[in-house]
Amino acid sequence: xxxxxxxxxxxxxxxxxxxxxxxxxxxxxxxxxxxxxxxxxxxxxxxxxxxxxxxxxxxxxxxxxxxxxxxxxxxxxxxxxxxxxxxxxxxxxxxxxxxxxxxxxxxxxxxxxxxxxxxxxxxxxxxxxxxxxxxxxxxxxxxxxxx
Amino acid sequence: xxxxxxxxxxxxxxxxxxxxxxxxxxxxxxxxxxxxxxxxxxxxxxxxxxxxxxxxxxxxxxxxxxxxxxxxxxxxxxxxxxxxxxxxxxxxxxxxxxxxxxxxxxxxxxxxxxxxxxxxxxxxxxxxxxxxxxxxxx
Numbered sequence: 520x521x522x523x524x525x526x527x528x529x530x531x532x533x534x535x536x537x538x539x540x541x542x543x544x545x546x547x548x549x550x551x552x553x554x555x556x557x558x559x560x561x562x563x564x565x566x567x568x569x570x571x572x573x574x575x576x577x578x579x580x581x582x583x584x585x586x587x588x589x590x591x592x593x594x595x596x597x598x599x600x601x602x603x604x605x606x607x608x609x610x611x612x613x614x615x616x617x618x619x620x621x622x623x624x625x626x627x628x629x630x631x632x633x634x635x636x637x638x639x640x641x642x643x644x645x646x647x648x649x650x651x652x653x654x655x656x657x658x659x660x661x662x663x664x665x666x
Numbered sequence: 667x668x669x670x671x672x673x674x675x676x677x678x679x680x681x682x683x684x685x686x687x688x689x690x691x692x693x694x695x696x697x698x699x700x701x702x703x704x705x706x707x708x709x710x711x712x713x714x715x716x717x718x719x720x721x722x723x724x725x726x727x728x729x730x731x732x733x734x735x736x737x738x739x740x741x742x743x744x745x746x747x748x749x750x751x752x753x754x755x756x757x758x759x760x761x762x763x764x765x766x767x768x769x770x771x772x773x774x775x776x777x778x779x780x781x782x783x784x785x786x787x788x789x790x791x792x793x794x795x796x797x798x799x800x801x802x803x804x
Contacts, residue, residue, distance in 0.1 A: 528696070529715075553752040554742060563742065565755050567715035567782035592785070594711045597704035600767060604700035604715060631717030631782015 532610050542588070545607030549585070549633075559638040560617070566609045567631035574633060576626055578619065585633065586610040618642055698760050699735070708795070710766050710788045717782030718755075726777050726786060731766045733788065769794040 569587035618640035725736035741757040
């Protein structure tokens with residue numbers, strides 16, 4: 520049993536976001552990790568059954584859509600004896616709150632795991648604003664007189 | 667009595683309905699990782715979705731009709747200044763034992779890991795196969 524595997528069941532995506540679908544499969548919502556780094560945001564998604572050809576990532580304005588098509592490998596002539604998980608496509612939509620440098624987005628898929636590295640746009644990078652201490656000049660003439 | 671007959675009918679109907687509904691239920695407690703199994707009279711195919719694991723570190727063992735899977739996945743290591751904004755993916759170790767419908771020829775078990783899905787094909791042991799006995803007439 521996985522230590523932090525809180526949800527063992529694949530969760531079905533609530534609503535297919537791209538209107539009517541032509542494929543008669545279920546759509547699952549992949550489990551993701553999102554890591555915030557200084558320079559970029561990393562999205563890691565578990566999408567077993569998907570490879571680089573069957574994955575589709577779009578970023579429109581600030582809406583990031585990840586979808587993947589899965590061709591179920593079902594042994595012929597066999598009957599299903601035990602069915603603990605369903606097989607289907609994946610889709611998940613995120614709304615980004617930050618500016619992303621679209622040209623530098625980098626995506627890789629390995630062993631059914633998608634890794635998406637989205638560099639923050641220059642303008643959105645946190646800029647440190649130095650704060651200067653003001654001299655105490657104005658306060659100097661406030662002499663405290665003791666009674 | 668007519669009244670009790672009706673009650674029993676209603677109860678029976680209700681039972682039938684719950685039985686129908688139960689069929690659509692997902693198993694409520696599935697040991698990780700979730701597994702599917704397909705069988706014929708001669709072999710079984712077990713599949714499981716374990717994306718991101720190192721296939722070399724995966725341990726598959728078969729004893730008679732018990733299949734055991736053992737593996738692990740490490741969480742992404744964070745450097746300083748990095749933080750999880752969302753964390754849903756599983757990590758850690760898992761062990762799962764499945765009972766197959768028949769004893770398996772351990773030497774002929776094959777496993778393939780592709781796109782995060784593990785496929786294991788398990789041929790039925792010769793000794794376990796049903797034997798047809800011909801009856802001779804005298």
